[in-house]
Every structure is written in C-alpha cells, then in structure tokens.
Amino acid sequence: MSNAKEIAKIIKKSEKIVLFHHVNPDGDSLSSSYGLMKAIQAKFPNKEVKWVANVDYIKKNFSFLINDFSDVIEEVDNSYTAIIGDNAIKERIYDYEKYEKAGIKVCFDHHRNKIDFEFDSYWQDYTLGASSVQAYDIASKLKVPFNDHIALSMIFGILTDTFNFTYSLNDTRPVKAAMELMKHIKTESMDNMYKEYRKRTKDDVAFQAYALSNFKIDSGIAYLKITDATQKRLKLSTHQVKRVNLIGNIEGIHVWIFFIEDKKNNTINTSMRSLGFPVNEVSKVFGGGGHLRASGIKLDRNWKEIDKVILEIKKQLKVYLKAKKQNEK
Ligand SMILES: [Mn+2]
Numbered sequence: 001m002s003n004a005k006e007i008a009k010i011i012k013k014s015e016k017i018v019l020f021h022h023v024n025p026d027g028d029s030l031s032s033s034y035g036l037m038k039a040i041q042a043k044f045p046n047k048e049v050k051w052v053a054n055v056d057y058i059k060k061n062f063s064f065l066i067n068d069f070s071d072v073i074e075e076v077d078n079s080y081t082a083i084i085g086d087n088a089i090k091e092r093i094y095d096y097e098k099y100e101k102a103g104i105k106v107c108f109d110h111h112r113n114k115i116d117f118e119f120d121s122y123w124q125d126y127t128l129g130a131s132s133v134q135a136y137d138i139a140s141k142l143k144v145p146f147n148d149h150i151a152l153s154m155i156f157g158i159l160t161d162t163f164n165f166t167y168s169l170n171d172t173r174p175v176k177a178a179m180e181l182m183k184h185i186k187t188e189s190m191d192n193m194y195k196e197y198r199k200r201t202k203d204d205v206a207f208q209a210y211a212l213s214n215f216k217i218d219s220g221i222a223y224l225k226i227t228d229a230t231q232k233r234l235k236l237s238t239h240q241v242k243r244v245n246l247i248g249n250i251e252g253i254h255v256w257i258f259f260i261e262d263k264k265n266n267t268i269n270t271s272m273r274s275l276g277f278p279v280n281e282v283s284k285v286f287g288g289g290g291h292l293r294a295s296g297i298k299l300d301r302n303w304k305e306i307d308k309v310i311l312e313i314k315k316q317l318k319v320y321l322k323a324k325k326q327n328e329k
Helices: 004-013 027-043 054-062 096-101 131-141 147-161 173-180 185-197 202-214 228-233 279-285 304-329
Strands: 016-022 048-052 081-085 104-110 121-124 216-218 220-226 255-262 267-274 295-298
Touching: 004 081, 004 104, 004 121, 004 131, 016 027, 027 048, 027 054, 027 081, 027 147, 048 147, 081 096, 081 131, 104 131, 121 173, 131 147, 131 173, 147 185, 185 295, 202 220, 220 304, 228 255, 255 304, 267 279, 267 304, 279 295, 279 304, 295 304
Parallel strands: 016 048, 016 081, 081 104, 104 121, 220 255
Antiparallel strands: 216 220, 255 267, 267 295
C-alpha cells in the first residue's frame, strides 16, 4: 500500500503528469484532480502538468470554482504519469482509455472497494471522509506554495465530502487539512464559494417540496421513488435529484434512500444513507459499492427491483439492530 510520501516521490520524479477525475465529478473528485494539478504546477512550473476533464459538465456545474480549461489535454501516452483520486473503479474513471495509456499509474482513494485496474502506486484509506485530504497530504509533502485559488480548489472537496465535517465525525485529519488550507483563502473567496454552492433554484425548491411530501416509510426505512416522468415534470436531471439527505435523520429511521429512474442508461440509481447501519453491505448484494454510511447501486430499470433492495435491508437491519441491542446491554 502506498502513501502520500510515496506518491509525492513519484510526482517529483515525473516530468509529465496528468490528473483524472471520476465520471460525473463531485467536489471531492475535482479537488483531487484539478486542485492537486494546480498545486503541483505551482511547485514545479517546469513540469508539464495536465488534466483530462469533462469540460462541459464542469462548466455547467462548477463554473464558480473552475473556469480555466487551458490545461485540458485530449491525448495521453506512456510518457505521462497518470493520477486518479477519489475512485479506484475502472468504469468510473473519466476516461479510462486515456488513463490506461500512461506509463506510470497512481491512484489514491477513500472508498472501500478494491482497485480493479493495473497500477504502480495505490493509496487506499477508507477511514478518511474525503480524498481531498489525501490530495492535500500529497501537496503538503511536496511543500506546495499554496495561494487563494489552489487552497480553495483543494478545500472544496473536504467541505463537500465531509458535509462540513459532519461525516468525518471526530477524525481530526479533514479539520487539520482544512485549517491549513484556510490560512491561504480570502474571506470573499470562501463566501462566494459557499454562496454559489448552496444556491437553490426555484426548481430545486419545488423538488424538495415534492420529496418531503412523497417519501414512504417502511420498517425504519425512508425512501422515495423518483420516476422519469416526475423528473420531467419538475424539470430536474437525474444528477440534480441526488439529494437523498432531504429525507435523512428522521427519528426512528435507520436508512434513507432515493430510487432515481435513469431512462437514458436504463437503470434505477439508488442512493442510500444511514447513521451507522452499513448500507455498503446491502449495496454489495446488488453489485454496488461505497461507504458504510453512504452507498449506491445501479439497478435494472424495473421498479420490482426496489422491493428486493428493501427486503434485503429489512433482513440486514434486523441482524444489525439485534447486535446493537446486545452490545448496549
Ligand atoms: Mn470522495
């Protein structure tokens, strides 16, 4: 198993480096790719440090943070060292065909899944709330001269993946990394980032109203089915409706789920959250993955499939609650 020091060493030795993000990048994926790229560039201005990126997607969703795409490249060959963070699944790399061509392959990730592609260096730490903390560790091993933009680009993933530290619980590492980065961030930049990131459209609010009035409760499980027709009616994309925590943390509820129909890909995308019940164990049964308290599955597009998931949760929840009760005695 690799670590920040080893990855920093590889970066030092490489003259050409290319960063990758995962499919549909979130804040953590962007901090682990774009943020780390900016950090490496600042430290090594003579190295060629590039990015493979889904420009349209990022422009559409993260223009408040990223609007310079001059480092995006279309071709990768074996003269490059490729780095992917926040993901160790081949299928989820944007895009794996290019990653595969690199001469040296580096991966750092905070998911529980085992890596499923060839690599030269792999650092997995699933106890961390965000891969951006790993990216920060690598950058600090390299003694990067942080500035406002680099620090903001790296803290973004820490704040979003830990939900402002509520998911990282008493782990001091995300807080420490954020503290160090924050020293370089201007108040206006932080303010603007939060304002933009938390912005809700009227359509978002309409969806929230829908979600809160239509979710179902069954034996300690709260869930909402979001059909393609509903998404069309509420003018939302499958990506925008991924706000499962809208129905989270309700008293007496152990698991909360969104079942989102994705007509284009012929799937029902399932997002599960919990307060400690290992939802990733349920995901595994259906070929999904993720974290203990946050996990997902891609089901076939047949609403009967969701009954199977609910049934499996009921089965596992019974065992979990029984064990928990015994522990409390
Ligand atoms: Mn992440």
